[in-house]
Amino acid sequence: MPQYPYAIPPGGTQTTLNVTTNTLVKGxxxxxxxxxxxxxxxxxxxVYDFATVTGFGAANLIWQGATATAAQTVVTLEFPCLNGIVVVPxxxxNVSVSYA
Structure with a gap:
């Protein structure tokens, strides 16, 4: 029997909490x-695949939400980013983000 019988679900190993402005969460x-x-x-x-908080655009867009996104909405992306991760709330x- 393994020492830790419970599998850890895949997901982000880092978080950025309470994002209220355009934020580079990983460069x-x-x-x-x-x-x-x-x-x-x-x-x-x-969310954009970009390494700075300025200059991103449609060519770097990963995901865009509805015009009005409700509180308590959870979005699962599991999307690789080659340059960085920019979150526009x-x-x-006010958004919390998990990433690796």
């Missing part, structure tokens, strides 16, 4: 796993 290759919306946004939130949004 190197990685993988974005989940977004948890703590507060609703009134404009579309998004949308106006008024």
């Amino acid at each position: 190197a290759p990685g993988k974005v796993f989940r977004l948890v919306f703590n507060t609703a946004s009134t404009t579309a939130p998004a 949308g106006t008024g949004g």
Whole structure:
């Protein structure tokens, strides 16, 4: 019998909590796993594969949410990023992110 019989589910090994402005959560290759919306946004939130918080655009878009994303929404992406991970929470949004 293994010492630890419970498998650890795959997911991010790092977190950035309470993202309220455009934020570079990782400036190197990685993988974005989940977004948890703590507060609703009134404009579309998004995630980009980019290494800086300026200059990203449609060519770097990984995911874009609905125009208004409700609080307590959980988005599972499990998406590899070659350059970095930029999270845009949308106006008024508060997002927590797990990534590796």
